[in-house]
Amino acid sequence: EPEVTQTPSHQVTQMGQEVILRCVPISNHLYFYWYRQILGQKVEFLVSFYNNEISEKSEIFDDQFSVERPDGSNFTLKIRSTKLEDSAMYFCASSEIQSGNTIYFGEGSWLTVV
Amino acid sequence: SQQGEEDPQALSIQEGENATMNCSYKTSINNLQWYRQNSGRGLVHLILIRSNEREKHSGRLRVTLDTSKKSSSLLITASRAADTASYFCAPLFTNDYKLSFGAGTTVTVRA
Numbered sequence: 001e002p003e004v005t006q007t008p009s010h011q012v013t014q015m016g017q018e019v020i021l022r023c024v025p026i027s028n029h030l031y032f033y034w035y036r037q038i039l040g041q042k043v044e045f046l047v048s049f050y051n052n053e054i055s056e057k058s059e060i061f062d063d064q065f066s067v068e069r070p071d072g073s074n075f076t077l078k079i080r081s082t083k084l085e086d087s088a089m090y091f092c093a094s095s096e097i098q099s100g101n102t103i104y105f106g107e108g109s110w111l112t113v114v
Numbered sequence: 115s116q117q118g119e120e121d122p123q124a125l126s127i128q129e130g131e132n133a134t135m136n137c138s139y140k141t142s143i144n145n146l147q148w149y150r151q152n153s154g155r156g157l158v159h160l161i162l163i164r165s166n167e168r169e170k171h172s173g174r175l176r177v178t179l180d181t182s183k184k185s186s187s188l189l190i191t192a193s194r195a196a197d198t199a200s201y202f203c204a205p206l207f208t209n210d211y212k213l214s215f216g217a218g219t220t221v222t223v224r225a
Contacts, residue, residue, distance in 0.1 A: 043215040107156035
């Protein structure tokens with residue numbers, strides 16, 4: 001079964017450093033998402049992306065965050081100047097259409113900010 | 115913000131028993147998706163049920179949806195140790211395009 005793949009699986013970074021999390025969505029999917037889950041907390045929506053632009057973002061997704069689809073297969077989340085509270089599991093997800101279809105999630109990237 | 119709320123928060127059962135967990139939500143939905151998450155791992159999609167459907171099955175999983183009560187249930191039959199995980203319902207609300215997750219139900223299956 002096709003799957004969403006994410007790299008790295010785990011990254012440790014110094015506070016203030018920039019981090020890029022990478023995702024390869026399922027190949028025929030058009031809608032892409034980033035969610036995050038702080039340890040022991042709920043899965044929270046960050047941003048959705050379609051047709052090379054952000055379609056929706058949450059309050060969490062402030063100027064520190066950016067997303068990009070640099071080529072036909074990758075979808076990245078950049079976190080500038082990381083803070084301790086950015087430590088979380090970050091999930092990439094994709095779906096074929098915007099509503100009514102299954103949204104598939106990757107295995108996640110654990111980010112630890114020290 | 116709107117989201118699904120799972121109940122109970124935690125469930126402990128003996129292997130071979132059935133596990134039932136419920137999800138409630140407050141506004142109309144397009145569909146509702148159930149996911150499983152093993153500790154520290156990703157979200158695995160289990161079942162999608164659309165607002166015009168009442169019941170769906172997938173292997174040992176049975177999902178029901180009652181839109182009049184704004185609730186859904188997930189039944190795992192003949193549970194196995196490998197079913198130990200957290201289970202989340204994620205409604206896709208009408209006129210919204212993102213899933214909203216609750217705190218989940220943590221299921222422990224004892225051998």
